[in-house]
Amino acid sequence: MIGRVTISLDAMGGDNAPDVVVQGVQIARNRLPHVDFLLFGDQAKLESLLAQAPELKGCCQLRHTDQAVKGDDKPSQVLRQGRKTSMWLAVDAVARGEAAGVVSAGNTGALMAVSKYVLRMLPGIDRPAIAGFFPTERGESVMLDLGANVDCDANNLVEFAVMGEVFARIVLGIENPTVGLLNVGSEEMKGNDSVRTAASILRQGHLPLTFHGFVEGNDIAGGAVDVVVSDGFTGNIALKSAEGLARLYTRFLRDAFSSSWLAKLGYLLARSALVKVKLRTDPRRYNGAMFLGLNGIAVKSHGGTDAVGFANAIGVAADLITHGFNDSIKQELERLKAIEEQPAQAAAI
Amino acid sequence: MIGRVTISLDAMGGDNAPDVVVQGVQIARNRLPHVDFLLFGDQAKLESLLAQAPELKGCCQLRHTDQAVKGDDKPSQVLRQGRKTSMWLAVDAVARGEAAGVVSAGNTGALMAVSKYVLRMLPGIDRPAIAGFFPTERGESVMLDLGANVDCDANNLVEFAVMGEVFARIVLGIENPTVGLLNVGSEEMKGNDSVRTAASILRQGHLPLTFHGFVEGNDIAGGAVDVVVSDGFTGNIALKSAEGLARLYTRFLRDAFSSSWLAKLGYLLARSALVKVKLRTDPRRYNGAMFLGLNGIAVKSHGGTDAVGFANAIGVAADLITHGFNDSIKQELERLKAIEEQPAQAAAI
Structure with a gap:
């Protein structure tokens, strides 16, 4: 049996907030009956939306704030002045232990900055990464970093590989995920x-993961590996280039x-x-980009998504919480650290 | 009236050479009656293929060599030992003035290395770039660099912008092409x-081109600009990611x-x-990647293309020759140099 968990929501984040957030909760609620929600945002607006969804009464708590992060707010500005925004309060609920994870469809840069500041990094991780899913010929794969860095x-990329491998195991349920490094050729x-x-x-093979080697751009959708690792500049552009072509x-x-008429x-x-x-x-199916490497679960929904997409982002957060994602990452990192500190011994394993 | 021009061909380059090369010439010949061809490769094989295409007798000359660059040959190895390969000889024909441009479907790295060594760079260009076309919502755009660097x-990117702008004007016939820099955001x-x-x-606007600003990955296929400028690592991966998604x-x-049955x-x-x-x-329509910045026209065809694709690569080379592409680039570069040397005066223009 799965115990009850609470997810905090930045109810004012995203293009169509708070409507899409509440509608997303309605959809997620059916799939995730063990989840309760803590919504941060404009109380009057949220109460009127929740009044139309009486089934949510038992699982939703409201916390009022009249401040929200805007789409074009600079991260540094939010860090200085944003402590009362719905985004900050929702992230802070995770740091305070009131919630096991947070979902926001707000400003990505601000959410990353606030999450890093409030949740802190996992010990042993230099930089957080944004990980997402995409469709492939074989099903689904994970890609990171999508733009945090x-x-x-090289060390950042190795850490991304470790985190991405755990992510694929836990969220996609792949027993022994293969990991590839995105490059301009395979040699x-x-x-x-x-x-x-x-x-x-x-x-060198000291790490507990199956390294496939280099993969090229076309291997992403080709499904050559379960986890595609890249710097955030290239990863962001690769994913968006593919999205552009899909459109x-x-x-x-x-x-x-x-x-x-014949074609019709x-x-x-x-x-x-x-x-x-x-x-x-x-794209709604692949909504929900995870911030990996933080000392807490934080999931970013696409800002323009609808209720179905937002519900999927909630689902990603719930999966990560239920499967103890961050504990698994911590274990892998301790193993990685032990290997780094004792290279000779590790080589002999 | 267009004067006669000669294009040299690496008849042994590519997965299906020399068959595809000769078939490509057959297709190109109809569209480009003013072009003659100088084919470098295995004389016996080429003669037997040309015997089946009597219409090519007047426009094709053969030069025998029994050496060819292989797909996995390292560029450095080809530079040391490849002077008698069909690729080297075809490039050298341009340096010697026997041909006005070269087309090869062989090993990209080797072709770039040989072209740089034999043809040299245009004065004022630090690095060559590979430019290609792709389909967009508005028609076609140009993207560079696709993997040379x-x-x-920053200076390399600025040079790519200048070369790409001239390329779009000449090959796509766009009067005033817009240029964008590929990035992870537009801010x-x-x-x-x-x-x-x-x-x-x-x-700063000192350059004679219309700079749009930053573009994101999805703007490539979206057709936000006529010329997308990027480093070769990101550009290669972006283009191949989109190709993978198309597949x-x-x-x-x-x-x-x-x-x-209903769907059928x-x-x-x-x-x-x-x-x-x-x-x-x-993809055959967009075949023919140009090596920009060299003191001679060199076009790379996709290694796995068929005769239609190879004919299109020949067409790209013919366009660049006929429109005096390298002379236009030189003029722009001289203007760029004059601006760099006299910033104050340029700012006042």
């Missing part, structure tokens, strides 16, 4: 210093299916099959 | 040092259309419209 050295001599050094550390394809197809009829006949494609590639 | 400083403070410094140089989508659609019938009805989508996104 524009410059990464050993390719790439910049960071990826080459990180690969040589991972190749372009969708538009080309829409144009094609409306270009003639064809679409109608094939529709149920095409809807399945849409579901397989639905 | 894994590490780039000024985003990104690494190289992109921020390059953006501040481009924003994934195509596979999902193929699965969907064969999943039921729907496909048949919509087929002519769907074929147009296929043509719009056909």
Whole structure:
């Protein structure tokens, strides 16, 4: 039996808050009956939304604040002046032990800055990373970093590999996930210093993970590995480039299916099959980017998502909490540290 | 009237050489009656292929060599020992003035190394860049660097911007192309040092180009700008990530259309419209990556392309030759140099 857990929500974060947040809770509630919610935001607005959802009465608590982080607020500004915002209070609930994790659809940079400041890093991690899912030919894979760090050295990449591997095991349920380093070619001599050094550390095999080697951009959707590791600059651009192409394809197809009566009829006949494609590639399905490396569970929902997407982000947080994600990371990091401190002994293992 | 030009071909480069090369010439010949070809490779094989294409007799000359660069040859090894390979000889024909440009579907790293060594750089360019086309919501755009340089400083990026702008004007025929710098966000403070410094140089407006600012990964296919500038590490991964997603989508659609009789019938009805989508996104249409910044025209065809793709790569080379691409680049670079040397005067213009 799963014990009850509480997730705190930045009810004012995202383009369509707080409506989407409350609707997301309604959807998540059915899938996650063991979860309670602590909503931070405008009490009057939230009460009127909750009045229309009486089934949520037992599982939702409200905490009023009239301050919220805006989409274009600078992280440094939020750190200085944002202690009463719904985002800060929601993150702080995790630090105070009132909640086991937090979900926000607000400003990514601000959420990262506040989470780092309030939750602190896990011991042994230099930098947090943003991890997300994407569809592949084999199912789903994990990719990190998606933009928390524009410059990464080899050690950062190795830490991302360790965290990503645990993430794939816990959230995707893959027993022995394979890990690849994103590069411009698969040969050993390719790439910049960071990826080459990180690969040589991972190749030594001292770490408890299956290192596949380098992967290229097309291997991401190809599903060559379960975990794709990259610096945040490249990872963010790679993922968004693929998203852009998905949108372009969708538009080309829409144009094609409306270009003639015959094509329209064809679409109608094939529709149920095409809807399945849409579901397989639905960005809402992959919503919920996890901030890895923090001393607490923090999940970022896409700012423009709808209730289905927000519910999925809640689901990611619930999975991470239920499966003791951060404890697993800590164990791996202690193992990593032990290896680093005793290289000779480790080599003999 | 366009004068006659000669293009040299590495007839042994690529997965399906020399067959695809000769078939590519057959297709290109119809579109480019003013072009003659100088083919370097195995004379016996090429003669037997040309015997089946009598229409090429007047426009093709053969030069025999029994050496060829292999796909896994290291560039340094080719530089030391590859002077008699079909690739080297084809590039050398440009340096010697026998040909106005070269096309090869061989090993990219080796082609870049040989081209740099044999053709030399244009004065004022530190690093060459690989530029290619991709489909967008607005038509086609140019992207560079696609992998020639894994590490780039701000000056390299500025030079890429200048070369890419000329490339878009000449090959895509866009009168006043807009140029964007690939980054993880559009705000000024985003990104690494190289992109921020390059953006501040481009924003000063001393250069004769329209700088749009930063663009994100999804803006590539979105068609936000005509020229996307990036370091070679990120550019290569972004483009290949998008290619990977295109393949994934195509596979999902193929699965969907064969999943039921109704879907199959729907496909048949919509087929002519769907074929147009296929043509719009056909990678062969975007084949032909140009090595910019060299003192000579060198075009790299995808190694696995077919005759249609190879013919398109020949077409790119022919366009660049006919429109005096390198002369235009030189002019822009001289203007850039004059501006750099006289910043005060330039600012007053």
